[in-house]
Amino acid sequence: MLSNKLPQTAGELDLPIIGEVEKVIVHPSDLQYEARIDTGAESSSIHAEKIQLIERDGKQFVQFSLLNPETNELVELERRFQRTVLIKQKEGEPERRFVVKLWLTLGDIKERVDVTLSNRADFTYPLLVGRNLLTDTAIVDVSRRHTINPVKAKPKVKEAVMDKVTEKVK
Numbered sequence: 001m002l003s004n005k006l007p008q009t010a011g012e013l014d015l016p017i018i019g020e021v022e023k024v025i026v027h028p029s030d031l032q033y034e035a036r037i038d039t040g041a042e043s044s045s046i047h048a049e050k051i052q053l054i055e056r057d058g059k060q061f062v063q064f065s066l067l068n069p070e071t072n073e074l075v076e077l078e079r080r081f082q083r084t085v086l087i088k089q090k091e092g093e094p095e096r097r098f099v100v101k102l103w104l105t106l107g108d109i110k111e112r113v114d115v116t117l118s119n120r121a122d123f124t125y126p127l128l129v130g131r132n133l134l135t136d137t138a139i140v141d142v143s144r145r146h147t148i149n150p151v152k153a154k155p156k157v158k159e160a161v162m163d164k165v166t167e168k169v170k
Helices: 157-169
Strands: 015-018 021-027 031-037 044-047 049-056 059-067 074-080 083-087 095-106 109-118 127-129
Touching: 021 127, 044 059, 044 095, 049 074, 059 095, 074 095, 083 109
Parallel strands: 031 127, 044 109
Antiparallel strands: 021 031, 021 095, 044 127, 049 059, 059 074, 083 095, 095 109
């Protein structure tokens, strides 16, 4: 007898099956967003405001604010500048965006990935999760939504310490 229950992992790979929309937590601020899962996007992107490149002690940082979806208040963050990317738009001129590293948690998947900062106010979802988080970590089934329970966990102490060490080294 066949079960009507959909599988939660993909066979021998044991990768979780996720839907086209999932809840994703952004660390260290623990902001939870509805995220569009997009296998066509190379990298992840988040709606940010007040984006500003600054220099401190000869190193470049990006100051920016993320909107807390629960309170509608801006949360100020600062991360090491990684690079800029040129994003081709469907209409209009290409857009230059700053890239920073952020911890993203999608269920049990927790990765520190490059995220582009952009104005996504015109989009349905403030966070787009691209292949830089998905590759070798999940299978996407676009017929599903909200297949994973969000885990409100901060990166392990070791990972948080590594963030600080990495930022000092760069």
